[in-house]
Amino acid sequence: MFKQSALALALMACAALTHTNAAASAKPSNESGAVAQQQTNDWAAYLASSQQLQQQDQAVLEAELKVLGQKSPSRPAPTKEFGFDTEQPLEWFNTAEGKRIMDIILSFQTPSGGWSKRTDMAAHPRLRGQAFGVEDDYIPTFDNGATSTQVTLLARAFKATGGNRYRTAFERGLQLILSAQYPNGGWPQSFPLVGGYHDHITYNDALMHDLMVVLHSVAKGKNEFDFVTPAQRQAAQASLERALECVLKSQVMNNGVLTVWGAQHDAKTLQPAKARAYEMAALTSSESVWMLDFLMTLDNPSPAIINAVHSAAAWYETTKITGKTWVRGAATLTDKQDAPPMWARFYELGTNKPIFGDRDDSIHYEVGKVSKERREGYAWYTNSPNAVLKRYAKWAKKYPRA
Known part of the structure; x- marks a missing residue:
């Protein structure tokens, strides 16, 4: 059994449920049922491709090991x-x-x-x-x-x-x-x-x-x-x-307001998802910078993309931290009047409060509550949005919000 079997079963079950719901819908079922069936087929083909490539990789290495007599x-x-x-x-x-x-x-x-x-x-x-x-x-x-x-x-x-x-x-x-x-x-x-x-x-x-x-x-x-x-x-x-x-x-909607993205999103629901113990399901300032930057490189962006860019930039403006600095490993922020704006790496879904995680799956609202090892080993704050927001200021003049 290949390693992604749990995901395969979940995705196929999700697709099958979608197909069942579509068939039972009050809407004309032919069109919705055909769409659901196509989704089921697409996921099945995708998972089969993953399994085939995994077996191909394993077969090549196993053949080499056999010739060499290595286990x-x-x-x-x-x-x-x-x-x-x-x-x-x-x-x-x-x-x-x-x-x-x-x-x-x-x-x-x-x-x-x-x-x-x-x-x-x-x-x-x-x-x-x-x-x-x-x-x-x-x-x-x-x-x-x-x-x-x-x-x-x-x-x-x-x-x-x-x-x-x-x-x-x-x-x-x-x-x-x-x-x-x-x-x-x-x-x-x-x-x-x-x-x-x-x-x-x-x-x-x-x-x-x-x-x-x-x-x-x-x-x-x-x-x-x-x-x-x-x-x-x-x-x-x-x-x-x-x-x-x-x-x-x-792109995450918080209380009716479009914000930014998570570091990971569930492959089925598209909702922000947890990764390692200290990487919570949350909004992320660091990773969202890259996507915001890319969207602004597109020629003739659609109204939806224009709205996404303006919404993300507005979120950064709302969540920025001013007059503070942080040194990796420190338990507290330091006052510095002329410091450039900075952001926490993760923000709580729904509240936009900075949050910090630890290897024991605990979540904290203060970086000082995180273990010393994780304070020293992870970038809990960032200044990276500043550069992209400067580019946004020029972009926004060319593509004003509707």
């Missing part, structure tokens, strides 16, 4: 990000170092088409019988820029060198992004699905943002993406439109 895979070297500076000029891809690192990236692409996080891709190529990443729940993943970063690098490598192996790997990575998108438009943290909070629609660590940026670039077919086919551009645009629908539907 379990070795692990590649861990690193904070990918082990090298990913922001490189086009000329770099034609250097010996650029080619060496791109060879390593190619070697770590999973059979399903993605990459893992915190895996050193500057040391040496993946060895046979070696796991494709350092953490099981993130092989492969979209978390911490994984897969979206490699896909972009491969597009640039092909642009610089014309090497078809880069294009082939890019196309496989792009296909994984398209395949991993939920029928409702969001993305899980990892795909194939691995279960638990990883299956939530993930705004955390800019995951939704990063994938939408890639799709937006592919859809435009410009710069390093000018080689993509018309079919790939069309598929990317359709995927982006579904993602935008999900973004609009998942």
Whole structure:
């Protein structure tokens, strides 16, 4: 039984219930029943694809282990990000170092088409019988820029060198992004699905943002993406439109007022969802910055997107904390008259009060109530909205609220 079976059963049950309700509705049942049945079919196909890709990844590794006579895979070297500076000029891809690192990236692409996080891709190529990443729940993943970063690098490598192996790997990575998108438009943290909070629609660590940026670039077919086919551009645009629908539907309404987003949203209900013990179902100032920023890059935004941007900006204005600073690890805020505005990372649903969590699942209204380990190990406050709100001030003049 594959690991996402619990989610599969829940999603299928939800889709079946929707179909039953639609058939029993007082409205003409033919049309509503057909829509519900299509939703059921879409989820079934999605979950089958996840299972197939997971089995494919496992089969490749198991075959290697059998040849080597190993019972379990070795692990590649861990690193904070990918082990090298990913922001490189086009000329770099034609250097010996650029080619060496791109060879390593190619070697770590999973059979399903993605990459893992915190895996050193500057040391040496993946060895046979070696796991494709350092953490099981993130092989492969979209978390911490994984897969979206490699896909972009491969597009640039092909642009610089014309090497078809880069294009082939890019196309496989792009296909994984398209395949991993939920029928409702969001993305899980990892795909194939691995279960638990990883299956939530993930705004955390800019995951939704990063994938939408890639799709937006592919859809435009410009710069390093000018080689993509018309079919790939069309598929990317359709995927982006579904993602935008999900973004609009998942923007949280607090007491009749549209606000921002959660770090994670339930894949079925689209409501904010809990992740790790200290990451509550809540509004998040940090992750919502990325989505607000992306929405303002869109040409000719729809009235719904314009309203979403203005609403998010208004929420930031309402919840900002002025005249205070916070140093990671501190139990209290410090007065500082000229300090730039800052925000708590999480805000309680319904009240907009800052909240803070701990490893024991406890929730507090004061950062000082959180254990010292979590105060030192987590960013409970942020100044990041300030930069995007400056861009918003210019954007708002071009797209005033109706």
